[in-house]
Amino acid sequence: MxxxxxxxxxxxxxxxxxxxxxxxxxxxxxxxxxxxxxxxxxxxxxxxxxxxxxxxxxxxxxxxxxxxxxxxxxxxxxxxxxxxxxxxxxxxxxxxxxxxxxxxxxxFIIEDCISEAISASSTDHYPNESIHNTLVPWRASYWSSKGQSNPAEPETLIYKLKSEFCVITEINICPDHELISSWHIYSSNSVRFRMGHPKGPNDLGSCHLGDSLPCNADDTFIWTYTSPEFPMAQEGCLQKFRLPEPVLCIGGILQIELLGRAQRHEMDGLFYICISYVQVVGRSLSPTFCVEILEPSGTFVLKNDTQGKFYTPPSLPKNEAHEISDDQLQRGFRYRQHLVNILGGNEYAVEFIDEYESGEEEDEAEVEYAL
Missing domain, CATH: 1.20.1280 (Monooxygenase)
Structure with a gap:
């Protein structure tokens, strides 16, 4: 040997x-x-x-x-x-x-990491067009910005993640469209993402005031990561924006910057941005890990609590919401498009119902929503 x-x-x-x-x-x-x-x-x-x-x-x-x-x-x-x-x-x-x-x-399992919506830079009709509408797919509701005469005016949406320590890989966004007259997509020209944490322990509590921050977001949050700028398609479907590398979000705050406006409203001639759904894909590292932000240095203490074992996330009870696949989301968005065509007289309801009843693997939730 x-x-x-x-x-x-x-x-x-x-x-x-x-x-x-x-x-x-x-x-x-x-x-x-x-x-x-x-x-x-x-x-x-x-x-x-x-x-x-x-x-x-x-x-x-x-x-x-x-x-x-x-x-x-x-x-x-x-x-x-x-x-x-x-x-x-x-x-x-x-x-x-x-x-x-x-x-x-x-x-750790890949999941939707959004916990709640915090604020939008503007809201056209609060609360009917609130940022909170962007958390539920398929629903015929959306967030809308206020109208602007300048198409370069940006908008921002801020969300709290499920834990203050998450690994984020991609953010998915579905722009909304005109529901009454013509088929107009109210998307932004491009999008950018920032992640960070509140400047102080009490800053987050002042953010739930009429859907908008009482002050500038940069005065409330410290941003530790800024993504490249991604172009957005003028399409009313779920658009995926994969980050160049997985990002460790320290502090659990995500800001979506919607840059530029593509669509002018026919009634008032102003430019709007409308978003129907936002999904943040990644891994929540809690409760195995947590962080303590040290102010004013901006550094943090990394705390590990494994009890000698790796944490395994529990399975969801049967009566709780299950993970929504991309195929299910796209079918939900196609349903909305069919519904708009019906309201505009461009499609018969019978044909619409036949199409959705023909799918053998359709979820009960989708059937209930369609009815």
Missing amino acids: EVCIDFLNWLDPDISVQILMYLEDPSDLVRVSSLSRSWRDFVIANGFFKHLCLRMFPQLSRVARVMELNKCRAKKPVEVGSSYSMEWESLARDHRVYATLAQVCTS
Whole structure:
């Protein structure tokens, strides 16, 4: 049998570090740290999991320190010079926390991460055309901005996510259209996304005033990420905007910037933006992780509470809302388009009903809505 050689004992430590830095899969680092005690100590001492998480999510550069809330991890004070020095325990704690973070960021279920709507920069007819209408697909309702004579005037929508620590991969938006006379799509020309957190613990409580912020959003929130600008199609369908890389939203606040106006209303000659549905796709990392924002520095404490286990999200009870597939959403939007044609006298209701009754796999919720 050939003699096995441990390259950690033969290569210069700096070269070994450069080799292991090429590992990008958290599972590979787990295997490396499981080979032997010396390999595990090498991984801990060089903070490979922390470096991996920083490459995955640059937003983690604002971490001031990490904490473990699991009481089982607490250790008794040790004497200076012992093998469990304070410095080594700090490295080991970072290793455990970042290793857990790397795994949950790639293993948690994908879901709609919006918790509630906070505010819109303007609302045409509050509350009938409120931002809260954008949280429910299929419903024949929408958010509408106030009319503007300047087509370059932007609008913003602000949402609170399900937790203050989320990984976001894409945002989906469906523009609304004229429901009465002609087929006009009230979309923006382009869209951009910002993520962040309130400046203070009490700032979020002042946001629910008539659907609009009492002051400028930049005075209320600190934005830690700004996406590229994406063009929007002038189509009344669900449009998907995938971020260049998954983004770690620290603080749980998302702002959608709707830039430019494409459609003028026939009755008053003003430009409007109307949105019927917004969906934020990603992973909520709570309750395994939470954050504490440190003001005024803007840094934060990363807190890990695993109780020695990876958190597994519970399955939804049968009587709660289930995840809506893209196909179901598109059928719901097609229903609305058929309904508009019927109201305009361009399509017979019998043909419309026959089409929807012919689908064998149609959900009961869709049938109930159509009726």
